[in-house]
Amino acid sequence: MTNAGFADLPGQPGAGPDAADGGSGPMPYVCQSCGAGYGDADLRWRCDCGGILDFRMPAARVADFRPAASGVWRYASLLPRAAVAARISIGEHATPLVLSERLGVLLKLDHLMPSGSYKDRGAAVLASRLSGLGVREIVLDSSGNAGAAMSTYCAAAGIAATVFVPAGNSPMKLAQSVALGARLRPVPGPRRAATEAAREAAADSFYASHNWSPDFGAGLATLALEIWEQLGGRAPSAVLAPCGNGGIVLGLATGFDALLRGGLIERLPRLVAVQSAAFGSVADALARGLDQPERLSAGAGTIAEGIACELPVRGAQVLAAIRASDGAAITVTDREITDAALALAASGFYAEPTGAVGYAGLRALRGKDGTSALLGESPVVIISGSGLKSGRALADLRDPSWWPAGS
Numbered sequence: 001m002t003n004a005g006f007a008d009l010p011g012q013p014g015a016g017p018d019a020a021d022g023g024s025g026p027m028p029y030v031c032q033s034c035g036a037g038y039g040d041a042d043l044r045w046r047c048d049c050g051g052i053l054d055f056r057m058p059a060a061r062v063a064d065f066r067p068a069a070s071g072v073w074r075y076a077s078l079l080p081r082a083a084v085a086a087r088i089s090i091g092e093h094a095t096p097l098v099l100s101e102r103l104g105v106l107l108k109l110d111h112l113m114p115s116g117s118y119k120d121r122g123a124a125v126l127a128s129r130l131s132g133l134g135v136r137e138i139v140l141d142s143s144g145n146a147g148a149a150m151s152t153y154c155a156a157a158g159i160a161a162t163v164f165v166p167a168g169n170s171p172m173k174l175a176q177s178v179a180l181g182a183r184l185r186p187v188p189g190p191r192r193a194a195t196e197a198a199r200e201a202a203a204d205s206f207y208a209s210h211n212w213s214p215d216f217g218a219g220l221a222t223l224a225l226e227i228w229e230q231l232g233g234r235a236p237s238a239v240l241a242p243c244g245n246g247g248i249v250l251g252l253a254t255g256f257d258a259l260l261r262g263g264l265i266e267r268l269p270r271l272v273a274v275q276s277a278a279f280g281s282v283a284d285a286l287a288r289g290l291d292q293p294e295r296l297s298a299g300a301g302t303i304a305e306g307i308a309c310e311l312p313v314r315g316a317q318v319l320a321a322i323r324a325s326d327g328a329a330i331t332v333t334d335r336e337i338t339d340a341a342l343a344l345a346a347s348g349f350y351a352e353p354t355g356a357v358g359y360a361g362l363r364a365l366r367g368k369d370g371t372s373a374l375l376g377e378s379p380v381v382i383i384s385g386s387g388l389k390s391g392r393a394l395a396d397l398r399d400p401s402w403w404p405a406g407s
């Protein structure tokens with residue numbers, strides 16, 4: 001199911017040799033550790049040396065944006081060539097950027113993506129490349145939204161997906177993947193036991209990890225490009241986003257860096273990573289001047305289960321991105337998160353608790369006087385996941401007696 005009419009668009013004035021079909025030179029995938037490069041058709045989830053792979057995004061040029069496309073594929077000229085050639089599209093359009101007068105902030109509504117979270121941006125690009133390279137079966141590990149997003153796009157692409165999940169996970173988070181046709185493999189033990197099981201299974205399949213995949217990361221960068229266009233061709237003063245593994249932070253960093261290298265912005269917006277107080281490894285490392293986060297104990301857990309991450313896979317990269325933007329990392333308590341989710345809901349924005357974490361960070365930074373020098377005049381808050389994913393949790397918070405007793 002590809003975007004009707006997309007392939008027939010004429011070339012645009014100013015389009016370079018790579019622009020029509022995406023990509024960035026013959027070796028667009030580069031290892032962070034040893035510098036090895038890999039080509040479009042050379043599919044792997046990490047370098048032969050074990051290092052993390054990055055996609056080298058070209059500099060952004062407005063003339064290369066697809067005028068008739070909205071959302072992820074509008075920026076095809078910046079995305080991996082093999083993904084663009086086999087693109088799967090089921091409505092990953094530009095999400096609204098709206099000014100809430102009541103809340104006094106610009107909100108980027110990425111919970112309105114097809115599967116209900118921003119992760120569809122990455123899943124669309126990764127599943128498209130996998131499909132184009134003939135992959136028919138993948139495994140991944142996820143505790144929720146990444147599994148739902150990959151299940152969605154694998155369903156669209158006809159790829160069989162097996163999702164390894166922590167055995168104690170809430171069924172509500174997993175029902176979506178099951179309904180979409182993915183196979184679930186519950187794994188006893190902590191979250192990382194599911195990761196290990198998925199990697200073992202990948203010996204006979206492909207490990208489509210959203211945290212490791214450079215294609216997934218390239219897709220997430222479209223979030224920055226959309227914000228820039230929706231602001232009339234300028235960067236916001238700051239962007240606040242939930243941060244567990246740091247996918248949104250890195251996606252924003254990649255997209256705004258492409259705009260900076262293209263001469264379309266003069267400086268990067270401050271990236272503000274907002275973490276749960278129970279899983280604050282990035283904020284901790286930033287405060288201590290470390291180059292790499294250290295594993296923090298899970299402690300009592302958090303209601304923001306989407307960012308319950310002890311140690312980010314790309315932790316050093318997340319820290320570097322925040323520092324390069326002169327940004328910040330802060331933590332918020334579960335109480336601050338649920339207050340933020342209810343405040344959003346009271347203004348018509350239905351976010352799951354994890355999806356409200358960026359807004360919780362804004363409230364914490366603005367404090368009582370409602371302003372923040374750090375955030376500047378035009379901060380944007382990312383709403384990352386839909387309230388439809390959180391079942392009764394938000395309703396119970398609003399009114400514990402709302403459901404008839406005994407039923």
Ligand SMILES: [Zn+2]
Pocket residue numbers: 031032033034035036047048049050051
């Ligand atoms: Zn390497």
